Amino acid sequence: xxxxxxxxxxxxxxxxxxxxxxxxxxxxxxxxxxxxxxxxxxxxxxxxxxxxxxxxxxxxxxxxxxxxxxxxxxxxxxxxxxxxxxxxxxxxxxxxxxxxxxxxxxxxxxxxxxxxxxxxxxxx
Numbered sequence: 001x002x003x004x005x006x007x008x009x010x011x012x013x014x015x016x017x018x019x020x021x022x023x024x025x026x027x028x029x030x031x032x033x034x035x036x037x038x039x040x041x042x043x044x045x046x047x048x049x050x051x052x053x054x055x056x057x058x059x060x061x062x063x064x065x066x067x068x069x070x071x072x073x074x075x076x077x078x079x080x081x082x083x084x085x086x087x088x089x090x091x092x093x094x095x096x097x098x099x100x101x102x103x104x105x106x107x108x109x110x111x112x113x114x115x116x117x118x119x120x121x122x123x124x
Contacts, residue, residue, distance in 0.1 A: 002026045002113040004096050009118030012086055016122070020081040022096030022115055030054070030074040033099040036081045037108055038092035038120075045095070047106040049081060059104055064090075086122045093117040 008020040022034070035050040049060045049070035058070050069082040079096055097111035105111070 002029075002032070002098050002100075004098060004113055004115035006094065006096050006115040006118040009094060009120045011121045011123065014087055014122055014124050016086050018083045018086065018120060020083065020094055020096075020118060020120075022079045022081075024077045024079070024098065026077070029077040031100075031102055033102045033104045034070075034072060034079040035097045035099065035105070035111055036070060036079075036094060037097060038090075038094045039117075040092040043092075045108050047108070048094070050104040050106065051079065052104055053102050057104060059106070061106075083120070086120075088122045088124045091120060091122050093119050 003025040004022055006022045031053050036048040037045050038048050039045040047061050051058045051070045051072055055072045067085045072079040095117045096115045098113040099111050
């Protein structure tokens, strides 16, 4: 069983920067692909970014490419989402998730473990 705890959300103005963190329990963190997703009110949960177990490979949604960076520190069992040039449309609850098989998938249903989410609100 893996527990994920996100932190770092908040209320910021457009153009600002935030860094989300997701701390994971367990001794096999480095074997999991990790993903960040977000869900705005009234919308489906959508893919943001994913990273391989080693951290060498990443993948992004087109809407965040060039502005967001996913990274991980396996020694600390933590994955990060650096968010630059934030826009009001980035407002959502952000979730981190773990895929046990190490697949860098964009589909939420293929992630077995989820955190509780952290709210990000970007004002215009």
